[in-house]
Amino acid sequence: MVQRGRRTAARRLMVGVVGLVTLIVPTAASGQTPADTGVPQDGNLVANSGFDVGDRSGRPIAWSIEGNESAVNVVNLSAWRTAGPGSLEVNVPAGGPVTVSSDRMVAAPGSAYTLTARVKGRAGKPAVLSMVFTDFNRTEVGGNAADTAFSADWQTVTVTGTAPAGSAQVTIRIAGAEPGWSYWDQVSLTRAPAAYDPRLGSARELFLDDYRIESSQDVGRVVHAARTRPEPLIRPEYPWESSAYIYGSVFKVGKVYRMWYDCNNDVAPGYYLCYAESRDGVKWTKPLGRGTLGYKDIPASQTNLIIAGGGTIAYNPTAPADRRYALMQFKTGAVNDTLGYYVYFSPDGYTWTSGGDRPVLLDGDVSNVAWDPARGEYIATIKKRMFTSRTPGVYDRSAFVSTSKDFLTWSTPVLGVSGDYADDGAAQALNGLEGQIYGMPVLPYESTYIGIPWVLLITNFTQGAQAGAGAGPVLPQIAGSRDLVTWSRPVRESIIEPGRPGAWDDGALYTASNVLVDDRTITMYYGAFNAGHGGQLTTPGSPKYASGVGMATWRRDGFVSMTNASVPGIGDPGTLTTKTVVTDGRALHVNADVKAKGSLTVEVLDAAGNPIPGYTSDRAVPVKGDRLDAVVRWSGGRTLADLAGQEIKLRFSLVNTDLYAYWIGS
Template sequence: MVHKEWWRTVTGRRVRTGFLAGLMGVVALTVPTAAAGQTPADAGVPQDGNLVANAGFDVGDPAGHPIGWSVEGDEAAVNVVNLSAYRTAGPGSLEVNVTAGRPVTVTSDRMVAAPDRAYTLKARVKGRSGTPAGLAMAFTDFNRTELGVKAADIAFSADWQTITVSGTAPANTAQVTVRITGADAGWSYFDEVSLTGAPAAYDPHLGTERELFLDDYRIESSSDVGRVVHAADKRPEPIIRATYPWESNSYIYGSVFKIGNLYRMWYDCNNDVSPGYFLCYAESRDGVKWTKPLGRGNVGYKDIPASRTNLIIAGGGTIAYNPTAPADRRFSLLQFQTGVVNQTLGYYAYFSPDGYTWTKASSAPVLLDGDVSQVAWDARSQRYIATIKKRMFTSRTPGVYDRAAFVSTSTDFLTWSTPILGVAGDYADDGAAQALNGLEGQIYGMPVLPYESTYIGIPWVLLITNFTHGTQSSAGDGPVLPQVASSRDLVDWSRPVRDPVIQPGQPGAWDDGALYTASNVLVDDKKITMYYGAFNAGHGGQVAGSVPYTSGVGMATWRRDGFVSLTNASQPGIGDPGTVTTKPLVTSGENLHVNAVVRAKGSLTVDVLDAAGNPIPGYTSVPLKGDQLDAQVRWKGGQTLAALAGQQIKLRFSLINTDLYSYRIG
């Protein structure tokens, strides 16, 4: 399968997906809120951390089997039932009625798991007769090899009992599943299954970096607020189009940096010369109007010499820029090349002093598999970050690989850590695909952006609708939508909201098809800028005989910190004001700054609490109004936070008709 998709790549159709352009333009508008994973307004921001979908067995398929679970063995032994004596919460529970000699196993969907992380599995179990089914969690690696199983033998009880299984994920773990297995004759019921990972260690100390609300790491409690994705503002026309003979399509997986006063872009193009896709170069003085200078690289096209092309390197790839690296390694490139699986097929490293002339630095892949990668230099941790596409045979479609984003790091761009599964398609992604009458969701790629106090991922979510539509349909047809994820450690990733951060264009627009992004963003005091590649069809490509298959590079912007906000839409006397309270914080700065939009009749106030949650006298803020990118909070008592330095405090934000994006102490 790897060879097959790569072959499509080199024939000039690298990122094809084939939803009809008209339908593609409304895809993002038709995904229901529930499928998008929106935080319920009254549930509070922090979630229970349960990884299991349909954990209460409250919904089943037409055969009576639980949705989100598979059944192997005696299928008649398993049913979702609504029996008041045999459920603990919700309308349903799982009935497992095993006949002697006819075993059955019920297995959850696969969930992302981190190596060396402790996990706890719990379930409510009640016996009816005989031997109850067993409960276990199983850890598997990238190849679905079982690495370890933690199980509990359950003694019969006619009363509900809570069964707990604990274990640590072995090295190389990628996924974990829950198993309910009936081997001996017996009749039992299961409800309220939960699987949670041990929380990341919490550090209360705040630096000067901004704290965003992409995860629950610093949130203790909340009421009447919800996370809202703010889609980018886009320029209506592409800023890069295919204009030269060697550009049958122009788009971007690549990188854009502002070096000095010059914006420099490495974008992708397809043509009919092997390997079929290349990196091209463009530059700009303002980031909006771009030129394609010729002769910077050493790659020609047919009878056109390199001096008359803007081709930089054959085979594409993504670039990291490290201004502190040795002069001959300021630019680093990771490029996929085909070969023998697990030997020569994978990602190779290149170095360049200027971004034009490249030297291959590795004779063997520095990372295996392929074909999409993103790279970044993280100045904060002094390491490179790579996210690579790996294909696991874990998809819902038999024999079809499941694309997922794995994360690896390196200090020298040559020796990389063992890739860890970061983001994979899950129950919510599958639901979004099914809302389009489709099949399942997968992750086509994911840039990682070192940003303030966190890492922001931009997973490209491929919602597979079918395998029959478009010229490249066998690779899966459907929209590709950039979304948002975050991580504090590059291991655990949070995806509480699933709306696109860049929306496809309306039907007929140049970008009404599949969307991809650059590997990085550009950030200034007021905005975030990301360049994106878009097509006028989805991942299956155009239907034969339809309009030409075209692409371009677009420009998307957000306000600073503006991917996601915590939002309250009440007005004075109408609706319910919102509150957000942080976990304990230890600060050393003087002033609290916030990034927020306080809309008409709204307000934003902040109270400083002690570690026990009691208000500290003098630390109630003057209400904030208007659109504030970096407003300094003023306290009614006239104090600064310097008097509280070194103490544990909490911040309680009170929102009325407000979007709250971030805060910082400085």
């Protein structure tokens, strides 16, 4: 259900302050992967891990304190720090226990974590370092601690553990229960990398994570915002459409583009799915009489209302004929009982049959669903509300992921993406409060799953007719996962930017649950409002709250590139080296935009990193121009055929180039 909000001209402020945001967020959350950092994404998960910044009372930013707050301070004393300007002083008096806890971080069930910290004792018993796993309800489900012996010299303390089933978040604690004086620095929490499969096949490799990246130099991830149109393709026009936007779904079935979009009106429950169709994806009509719902005295034969309550649709052409279309929607009710997500089936997308009178998943209210033909299962991302936000008593919207073979029985939802330190920093850059995840479609795409987290930057709870749920912009960003459990968010710019001030889409943006892909283009339809999430402003003379459905497009694979902006003689050429891969000997393909005076070459190394004769950089034929599909070649007609089955590495050399993807093909 859309909550409406304030006009977000303040969004423009972010352009001027993005440098400031980058300074205060950890490497893993920076807006652009910096050069010369090797593999930055799979590093330390902890914000303010060196205790180098505190508030005006000397308490560490991104950490909370329970108990005797006066026992904890950020200090700048050369004898009591190891790196950076600060360290954490924990000076526990008798009868004054204290616990210092990090911000909660998403924990992937089944993943192994390693926690380390540097500690130096001054007197008494040092504090105890631990990591604690909690579930959706903030109940502790596991954790480990290290009982540190006193040492007047710096020592490294290590704690390891695996996130149990049901884990949602992990927190680091430094707790002192007995009198003691100790200093802490360089806290690090890392997650063990996913099991690696070196086989490189025809599925395209994007750059949303570091799964296949061993090292890089002078290249960085760059988000490429979508091309959009100045006017909406769908806008409210009928009496039952006080607004028209999209959380819904768009499929091309045969030669017809089919869209299920959302509208609001004054008949309970107040929001509905409507239907539109198109022959070209640009000019849309709203066929009347396809559904079974009327509006007041207007019969169903004269509306395009499909079902009450909204929702998103998965299209599975291999399903039984009466279940080709599967719908998930939220219904209110009793918490942990009837409040949750219900499912429906349809043979045609117009008439729907209930899949049961009980929710298949609990909580609410936004869901996105998709059919994954590669794994033969449905994917649902649902919004669940954890009471872990910075604002006391306010829930923290987050995206949980669940899967199903039949759309009826679903796996236990696992926390995928939640607002973090970087999202909070983006909200604070607008003089706001914190960032949350309002929803997240998941797109099965080539070798990965692409998530589109709708990031709500809460600026206040006061401006707008529905600001009690949080006012502020909603911005679609991007995430990646190989397993639907562990998610990477290495860049944080919007993939669809709000329109310029005064445009129809200069406020909150949402997206369809899926994309349409052809050889050249990715197309995603999005819903937008001329104000933020808090709704219609209540001040006299405020513009009327308006909405529409627009179209966003990218080049194939074009959400994110690895980029180098040098030109010969000016700047520094870039390189990116893969981990070990094994191919079947067919050709290496790339999707790249090689700009003026630029070049892209590929050198092949053996498993030890030594150039392979015949595939060295001086034998590589440069790729030139803007190429959606270019075959990489070496002089003398060499191909990868002679290297089939061998462990090799690929070293891409970039000059003034955007590299979007690579893969093995004919």
